[in-house]
Amino acid sequence: MITRFKFSPNDRIVVLTGAGISAESGLKTFRDSDGLWENHRVEEVATPEAYLRNPELVWRFYKQRYLQLSEVEPNPGHKALKQIEDFAGGNFTLITQNVDGLHRRCGNKRVLEIHGSLELSFCSKCLAKFPMNEIDLEQSLPRCDNCGGLLRPDIIWFGEIPYHLDIISDILCQADFFLVVGTSGVVYPAAQFLHICKSYNAITIGINLEEPKNSYLLDEFHQGKAGELLPELVRIWTRGK
Ligand SMILES: [Zn+2]
Missing domain, CATH: 3.40.50.1220 (TPP-binding domain)
Incomplete structure (x- = not known):
């Protein structure tokens, strides 16, 4: 039994x-034992401060994570x-x-x-949500169709609720x-x-x-x-x- x-x-x-x-x-995440996510530290890609400091790097990181989803089952x-x-x-x-x-x-x-979800982003200004598959991922910093605000990945970062x-x-x-x-x-x-x-x-x-x-x-x-x-x-x- x-x-x-x-x-x-x-x-x-x-x-x-x-x-x-x-x-x-x-799929790898931060919860792997070494505290890195695909060779990035938490402070580089998974805090609101990281996004304010270097939004291009943060976007590049989450775009890669999003694109990787098509390779797994x-x-x-x-x-x-x-x-x-x-x-x-x-x-x-x-x-x-x-x-x-x-x-x-x-x-x-x-x-x-x-x-949150790698398949969504939201506007940091008006909070409207956008599916990643509707965003032009060629842009280094995607923007909101409604208000022009910067989009961010819909991921709960460290320090967020x-x-x-x-x-x-x-x-x-x-x-x-x-x-x-x-x-x-x-x-x-x-x-x-x-x-x-x-x-x-x-x-x-x-x-x-x-x-x-x-x-x-x-x-x-x-x-x-x-x-x-x-x-x-x-x-x-x-x-x-
Ligand atoms: Zn907006």
Whole structure:
């Protein structure tokens, strides 16, 4: 028996995913151990100050990250999470720290991208959003069609407040199951989300390459790759609907 749990059709299931599941598709992020993202430091490309200092460099960086998305595909871990949404429907929420859109591309609908999306930008003046595929990426500094303001990637940078936090606390309080996938569970926001779910009696399950230090908050921990473990776990959790 690899898991002692099973979902019921009315269970509210919340999943939090982090860099680990994207890494299995070949994408790197800052959460890799060396603290660099494709050889750039956080302070160079992922703070509001970096953007003010050198917007061309920041744009070049995110354009490359955006273009790289066409070279990767959702992996079996993403596909297994899609199956959970198929099972739970409106009772499912996927919260992701990833900005690559792979969950949406895999077919998940109820996705909250708390760190934004590489596929969007917004006007730093009037805040209008623009899909990247509608922007002329040949320009070194794309501008807003409405007001001429500078566009910036729709990415939550260090020091900025993540998206959707207002609705997430309600969702966490009501969860019957909370799954943490591809993130250590020690660092904010995963650690805080885990605490909330635990204090409201959700069943908590972790899947990650390394066992987190706060694994005492997890009712079950599975060590390894999401793409290798999740397909079988999901098959068992959703069996017998
Ligand atoms: Zn504008």
